[in-house]
Amino acid sequence: MNLQEHSKVLGDTVDKLSDEASYKQLFHAYRDEEALPSAEVxxxxxxxxxxxxxxxxxxxxxxxxxxxxxxxxxxxxxxHALLSRQIYAGLCFADASCVTCPEEKVFRIAEKHSEEFISNLPEIRAVLATDIEATFNGDPAAQNPGEVIFCYPGFRAIVNYRIAHQLYKQNVPYIPRIIAEMAHSETGIDIHPGARIGHHFSIDHGTGTVIGETSVIGNFVRIFQGVSLAGEKLPPDENGNAIRGVARHPVLEDHVTIYSNATLIGKIRIGKGATICGNVWISEDVPAGAIVQQIVG
Structure with a gap:
């Protein structure tokens, strides 16, 4: 390929990539004072x-x-300083139409979100203390609670979830999902920040575990690796778009145990004290105290 042909190929490609029809759903127009949320920060x-x-x-x-x-x-x-800036970036990024919003006004909103989050840290610590207790008491291999705090991937993912969930409750855009996905990348455990999870929660091993957005998990619940709390596939709305914002994931009542590679799908209820054994597919309610296992033979 000669130089002229080379330039034409590159030029044609740039023209296609710069065509608005190609990028209009993938493009974000910046305001001068705006920055994207930073995964590093x-x-x-x-x-x-x-x-x-x-x-x-x-x-x-x-x-x-x-x-x-x-x-x-x-x-x-x-x-407070770092989180305020990141929430500010998230607010700006989420509201691309607000081209005339004063920077100071948006930043004040971000600071209030940051202050509210920090004010909830004592409560977050208190519930995480119950998660440590549950993890330690449920695993004979754990030598002490410090090992849970420092080493256990399940607990590490729970910490990120508790942080992200508080920001999610405050309607902070983007930031909760990024924090949750950081734990997903690090541990292989995917907990949507919108899930509601009670105290004394533990994830044993955890790799491949998925907890969907509208999942509701009670107190003293223990799950193992590969467990999926999955959402049912809903029909599209009248315009053919996905229906959002409706409950579509399982509800686990208190003292439920779910063993490895079990899949629970849809808005079903697993009753108090039920045990779901490994490698089963559950799409119906399970009564309190029941044991669900594979049929052998």
Whole structure:
């Protein structure tokens, strides 16, 4: 290929890629003050949350009872500043039509979201303490609760979920899903931030576990690797579009156990204390206390 032909191929390709019909659903027009949310900064934010929630395990390892207030104060101030900027970026990105919104107004909204999130950190820590307890008590291989905090992928995914879920409840756009997907990439556990999960929750091993957006999980629930709480496929609306915002995932009542590679699909209810054995497909309600297993023979 000579130079003229080479230039023509590249030029034709640029023309096709620049055609509005090609990119109109894939293009985001920036305002001067706008930036996309940063996965790198959000990782720093999650790490700061871990340092605040589990002092001594993450962040400054030399922290002690005499210095904990100082270190927590520094981390919370840094967290507030970073999170405010990321929420601001998410708000701008989510509202592309708001081309005349004053930057100061949007940033004040972002700061209020950041403050609300930080004010809920004590509650998040309290429920995570129950998740640690459940994980430790449910796994004889765990030597101590610290091992759960520092090493267990299931608990790591739960921490990201608890953080993301709080932001989701505040209607913060994009950021909750990014934080949830960070844990998904790291652990292989996919928990949608919209799922509602009670206290004393544990995921044993966890690789391949999926918990969908409208799943509801009670207290003292334990699930294993490869479990899928999947949404049923709903018919499209009158315009042929997917129906969104309706419950379509399972409800697990308290003290339910689901073993590996079980799939539960649709808006079904698994009764209190039920046990779902491995490698089963469940698409109907299960009564309280029942044991569901494969039929052998």
């Amino acid at each position: 959000l990782k720093e934010i999650v790490d700061l949350c871990r340092s605040v929630l589990f002092p001594g395990y993450y962040g400054n390892a030399r922290i002690n009872k005499q210095t904990i207030r100082f270190h927590t104060g520094v981390n919370v101030e840094t967290l």
